Amino acid sequence: MATEPPVERPNRAGGRDPLLEVGGLQTQFPVERGTVEAVATADLSIEPGEIVGLVGESGSGKSVLAQSLMGMVEAPGEVVGGVVALRDSDLVREFAAAFPDAVTDVSEEDLALVRADEPAITSDAEAAATLAGPGEFVFVESRDADGDPEAGFVDVRRAPEAALQRLRGGRISMVFQDPMNSMNPTLTVGEQIAETVRLHQDVGESVSLPAELKRKIVGAAKNGEAWRRAIEMLEAVEIPEAEARADDFPHEFSGGMRQRAMIAMALSCEPDLLIADEPTTALDVTIQAQILDELTALKDAFDTSILLITHDLAVVAETCDRVNVMYAGEIVERAPADELFANPQHPYTQGLIASTPRVSNPDDEIEPIQGNVPDLIDVPYACHFAPRCPESERECFEREPDFREVGESHEAACLRRGPPGDRL
Ligand SMILES: Nc1ncnc2c1ncn2[C@@H]1O[C@H](COP(=O)(O)OP(=O)(O)OP(=O)(O)O)[C@@H](O)[C@H]1O
Numbered sequence: 001m002a003t004e005p006p007v008e009r010p011n012r013a014g015g016r017d018p019l020l021e022v023g024g025l026q027t028q029f030p031v032e033r034g035t036v037e038a039v040a041t042a043d044l045s046i047e048p049g050e051i052v053g054l055v056g057e058s059g060s061g062k063s064v065l066a067q068s069l070m071g072m073v074e075a076p077g078e079v080v081g082g083v084v085a086l087r088d089s090d091l092v093r094e095f096a097a098a099f100p101d102a103v104t105d106v107s108e109e110d111l112a113l114v115r116a117d118e119p120a121i122t123s124d125a126e127a128a129a130t131l132a133g134p135g136e137f138v139f140v141e142s143r144d145a146d147g148d149p150e151a152g153f154v155d156v157r158r159a160p161e162a163a164l165q166r167l168r169g170g171r172i173s174m175v176f177q178d179p180m181n182s183m184n185p186t187l188t189v190g191e192q193i194a195e196t197v198r199l200h201q202d203v204g205e206s207v208s209l210p211a212e213l214k215r216k217i218v219g220a221a222k223n224g225e226a227w228r229r230a231i232e233m234l235e236a237v238e239i240p241e242a243e244a245r246a247d248d249f250p251h252e253f254s255g256g257m258r259q260r261a262m263i264a265m266a267l268s269c270e271p272d273l274l275i276a277d278e279p280t281t282a283l284d285v286t287i288q289a290q291i292l293d294e295l296t297a298l299k300d301a302f303d304t305s306i307l308l309i310t311h312d313l314a315v316v317a318e319t320c321d322r323v324n325v326m327y328a329g330e331i332v333e334r335a336p337a338d339e340l341f342a343n344p345q346h347p348y349t350q351g352l353i354a355s356t357p358r359v360s361n362p363d364d365e366i367e368p369i370q371g372n373v374p375d376l377i378d379v380p381y382a383c384h385f386a387p388r389c390p391e392s393e394r395e396c397f398e399r400e401p402d403f404r405e406v407g408e409s410h411e412a413a414c415l416r417r418g419p420p421g422d423r424l
């Protein structure tokens, strides 16, 4: 059997293939006054089993970025550029079989040509995506001796609704800040989780059945596998007397319990990727800490990768392996969490840490960052932080800041950083 040697892939943190590889993502909302560039351009990667943080002030584009990853941006908002690559060989095989017309084979040579043509493209996924024909979103990078897909990715950004439903049912799930808005008030907590389990097992089913019908289906299976699994999940997130509480409606749960139930629901389909947007913001500090501990434990148990979105730096410091700092629609710094807090480099990150009492040295004075997050409509300066930056020079307003190496696996998009010869 002829097996090719593994292909060396450049620009991969830690050498492991990332589960999620986001490149050049751009999301906009047309409004009367112009275009809100909520995500101006974002690159992001998450490895299997990693918790990656996304932090930044309110209005920096974190939630829109998360929605973009799930294909959930509300119209007239639109993802207008980039690639959201979910890399998994089982997934590629499954989707290649389900959507045969959407498959495109990309070779190393093709990718090399694209990269030579467009030096700004750094990831394989982004290079591959430029080769996609209309309707193609399943990218096969290599095939085995039988001709079956062996490596590749699915581009969530180009995926049609039928594919998105499949992904959301099983591969990606999301936890929101306010679970009341994302839980169905007319179904008991147990029924909702069982429903998620069942949908995952039978993804062809419609997701939008009326509550009565859902209850019938789930109720009929109350002694079945899905119901048992729902109880197990409630136990896993430490809901006391899970079996009895499964019959409660969401409003009968406390805020903390509801959030746990939401996490149970999100994990019940054993997703590869969990996107948690401010999952603990509405809760008090003790419960917040408990839930974050649970999230970490569950991540280990289910081998789920997590994107944790928060404006709370302390949460990031305690929970995340790596961190991305976002400002005004752009990611400005990324590093392992320990490294970021020990050695913040981007002036925005430095400002953010200095303005956070629990993270900065307690003896230091807390200093808020001067000024405000800009309106994201047609931001007129190259570095979005330049007007608020204590170190900005004229050139910062005119030249796009590229990412520079500023430490071990640590990059900052700031012209005033990087190797001496390169730095402004
Ligand atoms: N539906 C929409 N129409 C127009 N603009 C929008 C829409 N949704 C979001 N935006 C804009 O996109 C930008 C980013 O918003 P987003 O909610 O992603 O910020 P965030 O970082 O999640 O903030 P927070 O920490 O407050 O949740 C904001 O300027 C916001 O006004």
Ligand code: NI
Binding pocket: 062, 063, 064, 277
């Ligand atoms: Ni948000």
